[in-house]
Amino acid sequence: MSEKVLLVDDEEEFLEVMSERMQARGMTVTTATSADQALAIIEKESFDAIVMDFQMPAMDGMEALKAIKTQKPELQIILLTGYATVEKTVEAMKIGATDFLEKPADLEALAEKIKKAKAEKMLIVEEQTEEKLKDILQRYGN
Amino acid sequence: MATQQTTSPESGVNFFGKILASATHEIKNNLAIINESAGLLEDLSMMGGASFSPERVNDVAQKIGRQIKRADEILKRMNRFSHSVDVPEQTVDLETATGFVLELGSRLLDVACAHVRIIPAGKQIPVTCNLFHFAHLVWQCVETCLKNSGDDKQMSIRFEDTAQGPAIWFSPDAGHSLSNEIPLDSGQNRDIMKQMNVIFQPYNAQKGFGLLWRNPSSNEHGSLTTITP
Numbered sequence: 341m342s343e344k345v346l347l348v349d350d351e352e353e354f355l356e357v358m359s360e361r362m363q364a365r366g367m368t369v370t371t372a373t374s375a376d377q378a379l380a381i382i383e384k385e386s387f388d389a390i391v392m393d394f395q396m397p398a399m400d401g402m403e404a405l406k407a408i409k410t411q412k413p414e415l416q417i418i419l420l421t422g423y424a425t426v427e428k429t430v431e432a433m434k435i436g437a438t439d440f441l442e443k444p445a446d447l448e449a450l451a452e453k454i455k456k457a458k459a460e461k462m463l464i465v466e467e468q469t470e471e472k473l474k475d476i477l478q479r480y481g482n
Numbered sequence: 483m484a485t486q487q488t489t490s491p492e493s494g495v496n497f498f499g500k501i502l503a504s505a506t507h508e509i510k511n512n513l514a515i516i517n518e519s520a521g522l523l524e525d526l527s528m529m530g531g532a533s534f535s536p537e538r539v540n541d542v543a544q545k546i547g548r549q550i551k552r553a554d555e556i557l558k559r560m561n562r563f564s565h566s567v568d569v570p571e572q573t574v575d576l577e578t579a580t581g582f583v584l585e586l587g588s589r590l591l592d593v594a595c596a597h598v599r600i601i602p603a604g605k606q607i608p609v610t611c612n613l614f615h616f617a618h619l620v621w622q623c624v625e626t627c628l629k630n631s632g633d634d635k636q637m638s639i640r641f642e643d644t645a646q647g648p649a650i651w652f653s654p655d656a657g658h659s660l661s662n663e664i665p666l667d668s669g670q671n672r673d674i675m676k677q678m679n680v681i682f683q684p685y686n687a688q689k690g691f692g693l694l695w696r697n698p699s700s701n702e703h704g705s706l707t708t709i710t711p
Contacts, residue, residue: 351511353545357518364525395507398595422510423503443510444517 343458344368346385348378348392348404349420361447367454375404382412388458389438391450394421394428402432409436414464416457420445493670497618498563504589505560512553519546559585566613574616576607576641576648583620596628596635599655603641607648609695615674619666619693620650626665627652627690634658640689647697649683653690660685 345367349355352373359369370385372378375396382390390408394401401419408415416438421428429440438460439453519542526534526542563586577600584591584598591598609616627637631654642649654660666675666682675682675693683692 351515353549354511354515354518357515357522357542357545361518361522361525364529395593397593400593420514422507443514445514447518447521 342366342368343388343454344370344386345454346370346372346378346381346387346390346392348372348375348390348396350374350393350396358447362451365447365451367451375399375401375407378404379407379411382408382415387415388461389416389418389454391418391420391454394419394432402428402435405432405435405437414461414468416461418450418453418457494614494618497621498614500590501563501586501621502560504587504593505556508556508589509553512549512556515549516546519549563614563617566617570612571610572613573608573610574613576609576650577603578606579609579611579613579616580620580639580641580650583617584624586617587621587624594628594635596631596637598624598628599636599638601638601640603643605643607641607643609648611678611680611695615678619671619674619678619680622671623650623652623665623691623693627654627660630654630658630660632656632658638690644694645697647695649692649694651683651689651692659687660691665691 343366345362347355347359347362347369348371349358350373355371355373359371362369370381370387372381375392376399378390378392392401392404396404399407401421405417405419408417413436417436418439418441419432419437420441420443422443432440438457441450441453523539523542526538559582562582581600584600624637624639628635631637634656636655638653638655640651640653642651666672674680679696681694681696683689683694685691
């Protein structure tokens with residue numbers, strides 16, 4: 341089954357080319373040019389991974405990361421950045437980023453990270469479902 | 483015990499670092515697009531057939547060309563900025579030099595969703611200054627003004643050729659005024675302004691706040707240096 345990815349970057353030409361290449365590798369790609377737009381999309385749709393630029397106008401990567409994790413904690417976010425300092429990387433990982441990749445990124449490496457993110461998300465969703473089932477059984481099982 | 487050296491927030495080195503970091507980030511974006519475009523050409527050539535049409539190749543080549551042009555413009559600006567420390571003084575047109583500073587910080591302004599409007603002077607107003615210190619002072623004034631321009635983050639810059647000397651004014655738009663914050667209020671800025679013969683003009687509701695160059699006699703100005711942002 342193909343990975344469903346939300347690609348977020350304020351550079352429209354980057355979105356065009358990157359999404360075309362990802363689609364050629366079997367991924368289903370939706371694009372957003374801002375964090376606000378991305379937040380509106382994830383409200384309606386589910387994704388295996390979000391690949392997001394770390395520095396965008398209005399809401400930067402860190403703020404966007406916090407907002408997405410608050411809205412959908414199970415979502416896996418891979419941050420793309422021009423330059424990642426160790427401090428920023430650690431901070432982003434603490435907030436819940438799945439991974440980091442520096443621009444220009446190697447698409448094969450990114451595809452690998454997206455696959456891993458999808459597997460991670462499936463585990464989280466399975467755990468959540470199990471928890472829900474346990475809760476239902478405890479309430480109504482006897 | 484190790485001595486920790488810190489850079490004060492208003493230092494020139496700090497300003498240079500901020501501008502350089504933003505420019506390199508922008509160039510990384512250009513490189514990312516060039517990289518993916520090259521990858522796309524590779525993908526298309528492997529797919530062959532109708533995907534690898536001359537129109538498609540031309541479209542991707544144009545994308546690459548546009549990004550190279552963008553990166554080249556950024557590098558030219560950065561080169562000009564780096565050389566601004568080469569000469570202690572040069573005579574520049576006030577509006578052109580201010581435009582150059584805004585070009586240097588364009589990515590920072592975009593990220594902040596800020597809009598700076600330059601009201602044209604309508605004529606050349608020469609100022610003799612150290613271009614690096616000029617850029618640093620103007621950028622600090624822009625940052626202070628934007629900080630006081632509310633959520634709109636809109637401000638204007640206007641120029642004046644007064645009897646006392648050339649002046650540049652910074653004012654927040656949309657009815658905002660400057661709070662108690664005094665721009666450029668540091669020992670280092672005071673030293674630079676003294677060296678550049680600049681007097682800080684406190685905020686007033688009509689003009690905003692500004693910088694006034696004490697007027698040298700016309701023969702004290704050198705020939706105007708052309709700035710190509």
